Every structure is written in C-alpha cells, then in structure tokens.
Amino acid sequence: MLSERKIMVLHAIVDDYIRSAEPVGSRTIARRYNLGVSPATIRNEMADLEEIGYIIQPHISAGRIPSDKGYRFYVDVLMEPWVIPEQQRSDIQRRMETHKHEIELLVQEVSKLLSVLTNYVAVVLAPQIDLCMLERVQLMALDDYRVLVILVLHPGLVQNRIIRMPVKYDPEALPKISRQLTKRLQGVTYRDLRATLIKEIQGDYGELGSALLEVIASELADTKQEKVFLSGAISIFEQPEFRDLERAKGLLSLLEQKETVSNLINTLSRYSGVQVTIGRENPIEEIHECSVVTSTYSIGGEVIGAIGVIGPTRMEYANTYSVVEMLADSISEILSELIK
Amino acid sequence: MLSERKIMVLHAIVDDYIRSAEPVGSRTIARRYNLGVSPATIRNEMADLEEIGYIIQPHISAGRIPSDKGYRFYVDVLMEPWVIPEQQRSDIQRRMETHKHEIELLVQEVSKLLSVLTNYVAVVLAPQIDLCMLERVQLMALDDYRVLVILVLHPGLVQNRIIRMPVKYDPEALPKISRQLTKRLQGVTYRDLRATLIKEIQGDYGELGSALLEVIASELADTKQEKVFLSGAISIFEQPEFRDLERAKGLLSLLEQKETVSNLINTLSRYSGVQVTIGRENPIEEIHECSVVTSTYSIGGEVIGAIGVIGPTRMEYANTYSVVEMLADSISEILSELIK
DNA sequence: TGTTAGCACTCTAACTCGGCGAGTGCTAAG
DNA sequence: CTTAGCACTCGCCGAGTTAGAGTGCTAACA
Numbered sequence: 001m002l003s004e005r006k007i008m009v010l011h012a013i014v015d016d017y018i019r020s021a022e023p024v025g026s027r028t029i030a031r032r033y034n035l036g037v038s039p040a041t042i043r044n045e046m047a048d049l050e051e052i053g054y055i056i057q058p059h060i061s062a063g064r065i066p067s068d069k070g071y072r073f074y075v076d077v078l079m080e081p082w083v084i085p086e087q088q089r090s091d092i093q094r095r096m097e098t099h100k101h102e103i104e105l106l107v108q109e110v111s112k113l114l115s116v117l118t119n120y121v122a123v124v125l126a127p128q129i130d131l132c133m134l135e136r137v138q139l140m141a142l143d144d145y146r147v148l149v150i151l152v153l154h155p156g157l158v159q160n161r162i163i164r165m166p167v168k169y170d171p172e173a174l175p176k177i178s179r180q181l182t183k184r185l186q187g188v189t190y191r192d193l194r195a196t197l198i199k200e201i202q203g204d205y206g207e208l209g210s211a212l213l214e215v216i217a218s219e220l221a222d223t224k225q226e227k228v229f230l231s232g233a234i235s236i237f238e239q240p241e242f243r244d245l246e247r248a249k250g251l252l253s254l255l256e257q258k259e260t261v262s263n264l265i266n267t268l269s270r271y272s273g274v275q276v277t278i279g280r281e282n283p284i285e286e287i288h289e290c291s292v293v294t295s296t297y298s299i300g301g302e303v304i305g306a307i308g309v310i311g312p313t314r315m316e317y318a319n320t321y322s323v324v325e326m327l328a329d330s331i332s333e334i335l336s337e338l339i340k
Numbered sequence: 341m342l343s344e345r346k347i348m349v350l351h352a353i354v355d356d357y358i359r360s361a362e363p364v365g366s367r368t369i370a371r372r373y374n375l376g377v378s379p380a381t382i383r384n385e386m387a388d389l390e391e392i393g394y395i396i397q398p399h400i401s402a403g404r405i406p407s408d409k410g411y412r413f414y415v416d417v418l419m420e421p422w423v424i425p426e427q428q429r430s431d432i433q434r435r436m437e438t439h440k441h442e443i444e445l446l447v448q449e450v451s452k453l454l455s456v457l458t459n460y461v462a463v464v465l466a467p468q469i470d471l472c473m474l475e476r477v478q479l480m481a482l483d484d485y486r487v488l489v490i491l492v493l494h495p496g497l498v499q500n501r502i503i504r505m506p507v508k509y510d511p512e513a514l515p516k517i518s519r520q521l522t523k524r525l526q527g528v529t530y531r532d533l534r535a536t537l538i539k540e541i542q543g544d545y546g547e548l549g550s551a552l553l554e555v556i557a558s559e560l561a562d563t564k565q566e567k568v569f570l571s572g573a574i575s576i577f578e579q580p581e582f583r584d585l586e587r588a589k590g591l592l593s594l595l596e597q598k599e600t601v602s603n604l605i606n607t608l609s610r611y612s613g614v615q616v617t618i619g620r621e622n623p624i625e626e627i628h629e630c631s632v633v634t635s636t637y638s639i640g641g642e643v644i645g646a647i648g649v650i651g652p653t654r655m656e657y658a659n660t661y662s663v664v665e666m667l668a669d670s671i672s673e674i675l676s677e678l679i680k
Numbered sequence: 681t682g683t684t685a686g687c688a689c690t691c692t693a694a695c696t697c698g699g700c701g702a703g704t705g706c707t708a709a710g
Numbered sequence: 711c712t713t714a715g716c717a718c719t720c721g722c723c724g725a726g727t728t729a730g731a732g733t734g735c736t737a738a739c740a
Contacts, residue, residue: 219441365704399721403703
C-alpha cells in the first residue's frame with residue numbers, strides 16, 4: 001500500500017524524531033538520510049503521509065512528527081530488533097542473581113535495571129499471590145496467646161501472620177490442626193482463602209480450632225493489593241516533552257497512585273509476550289502522550305507478575321522492547337529455578 | 341535580647357511568608373498585623389533584624405524573608421503547638437487500625453497519612469530488623485529438597501526463607517535441629533546472625549545440621565537494607581520554591597536514592613522526640629533549602645524505626661510538628677499492642 | 681508523469697525595551 | 711523614638727522586532 005519510498009521517508013522521520021525530539025523537515029531528511037531525491041520530492045511524500053495520518057504537522061511552519069498511527073506502523077513493521085550485547089546481558093544476569101534470595105529485593109533490582117537500561121519509568125509488579133494455591137498451613141506456638149500462622153503457597157511463596165488468641169490455648173493441639181487445615185485448604189487460592197475459612201469454622205477442629213479459624217479469617221486482609229515497584233520516575237524530566245511542568249505533574253501524580261499503575265500494567269500485559277501500547281491506545285487519559293511496553297513473567301510456566309516501561313510516545317522502541325523482553329525472561333528463569 | 345516588638349515583627353514575617361511565599365514588606369506587616377506602629381518604624385526594626393541575621397532581603401527592592409536562623413528562632417521560641425482536632429485524630433486512628441494486621445501495609449498507610457496531612461513529602465522507615473534479637477528458629481520440611489526457615493525476632497517480626505539442600509535430607513531431623521538452633525541463637529541480633537551461624541557450623545548438629553547451617557548462612561543477605569516508604573513526592577510541585585524545574589529535579593532524584601533518604605532520616609531522628617532540622621542544618625546539600633521534621637517510633641519501648649517529613653524551609657512547622665508527633669505515637673502504640 | 685529549483689509566505693522562539701509597581705533607605709520634622 | 715515624605719532600585723510584564731526554519735505552490739525540466 002505504501003510505496004517503498006514513503007516507507008523510507010516515514011522511517012527517517014520516526015528515527016530522527018526519536019533521536020532529536022524536534023519536528024523533522026524535508027531538508028533534514030534529504031541531507032541526513034540519502035534517499036537520492038531532493039527536499040521538494042520528500043515534501044510531496046510527506047504531504048501524502050500526512051494525508052493518510054502517519055505524520056502530523058505541529059504548526060504550519062514546522063517539520064513533521066509521527067502520529068500514534070505512524071509509531072504503530074514503525075513498531076509493527078519497520079523496527080529492527082536491537083540485540084543486547086553479550087557483555088551487558090551477563091552483567092544483568094549477575095546483578096539479578098545477587099538478589100535472588102529474596103523475591104522483593106529481586107523485583108526491586110529488576111525495576112532499577114529496567115529504568116537504568118531504558119531511561120524511562122520502570123514498573124514491576126511483584127508476584128501476585130491472589131491466584132496462588134495454598135500448599136500448606138502451619139501453625140506455630142509463640143507464647144501463651146500468640147500463634148504464628150504460616151501459609152505456603154504453590155509456586156514457592158510464603159506468607160505469615162501473627163495472631164493473638166483471646167484466651168490461653170493449648171500448644172499441643174496445633175500440629176493436628178495444622179495437618180487438618182492443610183488437608184482442607186490445599187488447592188484453595190489465596191483470594192478464596194478467607195471465604196473458605198469462614199465456611200470451615202463449622203468443621204471438626206474442636207473448640208480451639210474453630211476459635212483459631214475465626215481469628216485467622218478476621219485477620220486476613222480482605223483484598224491484598226499488589227505491590228508495585230517503581231524506578232526512574234525522575235527520568236521523565238530528561239524528556240523534552242515533559243519540560244512542561246503541568247504535564248510532568250500529571251504523569252507523576254498518576255505514578256503515585258500505585259493501584260492505578262498496577263491495574264494499567266496488568267491490563268496492558270494481558271496477552272503473552274512483549275506488548276507495546278502507543279499514545280491514545282492507552283486506557284488512561286493521563287498517558288495518552290506516553291507509550292507503554294510491558295511483558296509478563298512467570299514461575300514454572302504460571303504467569304505471576306508483569307513488568308513495564310512508561311515513556312513518551314517518542315520512545316526508543318527497539319531498545320526498550322528488547323530490554324523488557326530480556327528482563328522478563330530473566331526474572332522468570334531465576335524464579336523458576338528457585339522452586340525446582 | 342530581642343525587644344518585644346522585634347519579636348512580633350519577626351513572628352509576623354515568618355507567619356506571613358509561610359502563608360504567602362512572597363517576601364514580606366513593611367507595609368504589609370503594618371496593615372495585616374496591627375502592631376500599632378507605622379511602616380517606617382517596622383522598616384527600622386527589619387533593618388535591625390536583618391543585621392543580626394534573622395531575616396534576608398532577596399533583592400534590594402523586595403520585602404524580607406526569614407533566614408534559617410529566623411526559622412530556628414521561630415521553631416524554638418515562637419511556634420505555638422497546633423492541636424489536632426479530635427475528629428481528625430480518631431479518623432487517623434481508625435485508618436491505621438485497619439492495616440494493623442500487616443506491618444508493611446501499616447507503615448505504608450502511615451506514609452500516606454503523613455503526606456496527606458502535611459502536604460509535604462513523607463518518609464517512613466519500616467521497622468529495622470537488624471538490631472532485633474532472634475527469639476526462635478523453626479525449620480519446616482517442604483519437600484525432598486527444600487526447607488522453609490522461619491526466624492521469629494524479638495518484638496514480633498518474622499522473617500522466612502526457602503532454602504534448597506544439595507541432597508535429599510531427612511525431614512524427621514528438622515525438629516531437633518530447630519530446637520538446638522533456637523537455643524543457641526536466642527538473643528543474637530539479626531545483623532550478627534550470619535557470623536554466628538558460620539561459627540556454629542562446627543557444632544554438634546550432625547551432618548544434616550551442618551549442611552543446613554551452611555546453606556542458611558550463604559542465603560542470608562549480607563546487609564539488609566532498610567525499607568523506605570515515600571509518599572507525596574508530587575506535592576513538592578505545589579510549593580512555589582520548586583517551580584524551578586532544576587531544583588525540583590534535584591530533590592526528586594535525591595528521593596529516588598532510598599538508601600540516602602533512609603540514612604538521612606536515621607541520622608536526623610537520632611535523639612528522641614520530634615526533631616526539626618532547618619535548611620543548611622541538614623547534612624545533605626540537596627536539601628539545604630528544605631526542612632525535615634522527624635521522629636522515631638518504637639515497639640514496647642525499643643526504638644525500631646523513624647518517620648519524617650521533608651518540605652521547603654518555608655514550612656508549616658507547627659502543623660507538621662504535631663502531625664509527625666501524633667503519627668509516631670500512634671504507630672508505636674499500635675505496634676506495641678500487637679506484641680502484648 | 682514524476683522530479684526539482686525557486687520563491688513568497690507563515691509561524692515560532694528569542695530578544696529588546698520601556699513602563700509599572702512594590703519596597704526600600706534616608707532625611708527631616710514632630 | 712516615631713513618622714511622613716521622597717528619591718531610588720529592581721524585578722516583572724507586555725509590545726514590538728527580528729531571525730530562522732519550513733512549507734506549499736508554480737513553473738521548468740527529464
């Protein structure tokens with residue numbers, strides 16, 4: 001549909017604009033990317049490209065910039081994958097390995113890496129326990145009143161909570177109740193745990209057991225909000241498009257709403273593989289001038305979290321794409337290794 | 341040393357400047373705070389106040405603004421404590437109670453409250469486990485290779501980690517080793533845990549025990565960095581002094597360095613009670629134009645964390661002071677309640 | 681029919697400049 | 711000691727100007 005030359009012109013415009021953040025004029029293209037034609041010819045091509053909506057003229061006496069549609073074409077068709085140098089790859093691997101012992105540290109490290117490697121805002125959603133299935137329940141006596149409840153969830157995540165019984169209890173009874181609970185609750189997702197517990201209160205756990213269940217159920221937070229790790233929020237100030245304070249403020253205040261960010265990344269990474277969402281394709285108005293590159297990561301094949309990068313639509317798509325892809329893969333690998 | 345009237349003038353300047361962020365002129369003071377004298381008289385007083393360093397003239401044709409020394413005098417002498425309305429007090433209590441079941445959520449909530457109530461940047465350091473003493477060690481078999489290690493620390497904090505043994509092990513042996521370890525490690529601080537473990541490897545834990553100790557020691561993160569919860573970073577844009585992008589950037593990039601922030605708050609909150617640090621009194625250059633109000637919180641009398649607020653030197657000191665004081669007290673109370 | 685040079689035109693960004701207003705310090709009188 | 715009066719300083723704001731970049735159109739050329 002597009003002539004070879006139009007594609008080359010579009011490619012040149014996108015590349016140049018990503019690099020310089022300045023509207024690209026016909027003369028610049030003729031000079032810098034030698035297409036073998038004069039500026040006048042390029043002007044004609046640009047007029048056509050504008051007509052079909054791939055590029056935009058901010059004002060009449062300026063060059064052109066890509067539209068969302070133009071970026072989309074670039075990402076889908078033109079972009080050449082960027083290969084991360086082996087050296088850097090192993091650096092990254094090494095830095096992640098260092099933190100593999102504690103999931104939160106690992107996730108935080110990934111977030112830092114993402115922002116450093118891309119120079120955009122990085123978002124990492126910590127492994128989501130909501131849909132994890134319970135593998136084991138263990139109750140442990142701490143003292144006359146307090147009990148430590150340990151919940152081991154399927155792909156190797158552990159939750160614990162100290163609860164306080166209203167009356168003294170018999171520590172001897174705990175192992176049996178633990179076994180019973182494990183049997184009953186195995187396979188229940190964390191999300192459904194509370195409801196299930198409430199049903200089970202009527203079960204044959206004895207007086208202590210029922211009391212325990214009641215306390216545990218009441219102590220479990222109703223909805224467990226997903227943890228979000230942000231890095232590089234400051235980097236938006238490096239982008240000329242956020243030199244305008246109002247716009248920067250808009251994005252920053254969005255980023256402070258962890259839940260919104262978490263929902264956003266979850267929504268955008270719905271499909272497997274790396275997803276690129278450009279400008280107005282985004283569901284949130286505040287980032288209609290941003291693009292988001294996301295991917296999911298998994299433990300042992302189960303998708304359990306997501307990572308993403310938020311930057312201006314004028315983003316280094318190729319580079320960002322590769323980095324997101326690689327980090328998502330790495331984190332999956334390391335986490336999966338842990339539970340083997 | 342200062343005449344009554346000079347104090348009134350200084351008070352007026354600080355109050356007005358905190359409110360308006362505009363240099364305060366003699367006429368304004370005469371009009372707004374009826375001291376019963378004319379602008380000319382006030383000008384003379386202002387000239388004196390400037391001479392002894394309490395106020396500053398940004399440029400010759402502007403009014404005066406307080407200097408760090410002026411703010412210091414205000415905080416130490418003039419400031420009238422702000423009483424938080426009972427209604428608000430109970431609102432806060434209620435919001436905190438909601439999250440008391442999970443320490444991290446609680447801490448995060450406090451951070452949000454701090455920033456909302458003060459309109460400045462809030463920092464909350466999560467309970468520091470480094471100096472907590474071990475109360476109990478419990479090993480739990482997960483499968484043929486993996487062991488769940490649970491460390492219960494003194495004032496009711498729990499750490500856990502899954503470790504993977506290089507060879508199959510005998511789950512039956514775990515309870516005994518748990519008991520032994522608990523006995524030996526009781527009272528050791530988390531910080532010293534690793535070193536102590538390495539020493540203990542030679543102990544009489546049997547082959548499995550020694551192997552376990554070795555793995556645990558190697559899996560414990562060397563230095564546990566303190567968790568920092570920030571809120572309201574966006575609020576700095578509400579402050580006219582940060583309308584200048586460069587300055588805002590400076591502060592924001594400082595805030596992204598969690599470790600620096602954590603050290604800062606730790607240093608400033610060294611003494612008990614609410615501490616106010618003004619402008620150049622701060623150890624970090626980036627916040628020489630900011631003031632920091634901090635306090636510590638504790639569990640059962642042991643100081644275990646700190647909270648703080650960072651804002652421009654032109655800060656609502658009275659209000660901020662009270663809010664920091666109250667939230668620090670509340671969090672101590674709730675946490676102490678938990679371990680009773 | 682496609683390409684190119686030339687040219688008039690448009691629009692923005694940056695700069696200059698003068699006037700306005702707020703506030704001061706000084707002086708002299710009360 | 712206080713105050714009115716006054717000359718002076720300086721930052722801010724808006725208007726006007728200029729330079730520069732880029733365009734679209736037209737006409738000539740291959």
